[in-house]
Amino acid sequence: MELMIGIGMCVALALMVVFAPLLSAHEPDVNVLENRLQPLGTAGHWLGTDHIGRDIWSRLLAGLVWSSSAAVSATFISLTIGAVLGLSAAGIDGWPRTTIRWFTDTVIAFPGLIVAVCVIAIIGQGWLPMVLTLGFLGWPVFARVTYAEALSLMQRSYVTNARLQGVGRWSILGGHLLPGILPTLLAMTAFNCADMLIAESALSFLGIGAPLGAPTWGNMLAEARQYLLREPWLVFAPGIAIVIVVVAANLLGDGLTQRFRQKGPAPLL
Template structure:
């Protein structure tokens, strides 16, 4: 009743202790989460960095001052703050700022593809293993242990070596090596909820295992997986940059940050800006995802919320 007397989407409506609908309740929970996140200044800084990355990628044609692939040997290796090239140029005279801006698209492309593949697969593996237990749990977890036994970059290098260099194969290799931690997290969450009373009630109502897993167990694991995804973004970006640095990821002349560091490493002592600028971009974006992940953990983790 009180929710109907207030203006929809107002603060009082969102914080109504007796929501009139499921949508109002979910929006209220999201608003409370935002308030908690906003009280964490480091998380806000991380969110601002991530939003800036997305905005930079979306507005790359507007923000870039030059064609990122255009070469000009007359202006090669210009230092920062040069006329028309405020971050300098590389060994082919290409504007570093413009390449960084378009490189944000490549980074976001890799992050997006890995995010919609590895966590989903890991979530399914972990939920199935934790719910059924027995030999299914043993088989899936031993497979997970095999993937976890190898360092992620080394395993990604092996997959890319088998598949061939290229950004598509690099994304596939990163996804194939990134799913085991999500499976572990989802399994641990599933073990805590599979014996809950509401799961038993749903089972007594005749719901099958598939419906229970997808509608009742998996949603309980999603917040923990989201937190893990955000915290893993820095590692994913570094792995993609490492593959590009070794020439196994994005290929020239694509403006990928790891590839830019690789091409600029031979000028590091004299023309330091060629490799330093993309290195700083990787550092700032990785820091942003880590700060945002820490903040989301405080918001989404029910154990921290209860403290």
């Protein structure tokens, strides 16, 4: 049930991303001061407007595009780096394995948010710097899981048989171990997307992620703080949007985890 709900929610969100320009009659960056702070249900602005007259619904859609693309891209970077390093550490003994494990532990030891703040402060704000920073900070968890799963699978008889038949090391890693690890990585990817979206929103809220004024949920929360008591919907709208996406990703991850757990490990050959 969780899997189906998660898939349904994620598909609906993906369709909203694709058809975002068609779902709103207003540009997210156009401000009309005479329409500022319009309430819910206003004609032409069914979610109202913000403090400078921008349409809330349009900005929520634009924020979905920005935040989801950033979260998915950062997760893909983390997954790629982590899977490659994790498999390499499992397949190569000696100093390469020690170096990769030491590097992984070193990256984990640094507070992620503080590192992200420092890096973005140096290289500048924007979608790409934020994605690269989050992607680099997120790979150790993928590397650790990949490494542990690969070591476990290397004890299977089909891997031993492949080794005895003279199959190369990298062929074993990519052709025999990686397929067995993919289900776990797929579930982790869903969870990581939720974490990345929260991190992106937090950085934008602090003013160091997306450029100021960009239609992101973090920026919307930051801009609405001073109107919390007067117009609480300005805060609730992006907050609820973040919760919906995070819940969808977590339901998908939980559903995938349960599905793969029910199937059980691959049979020994």
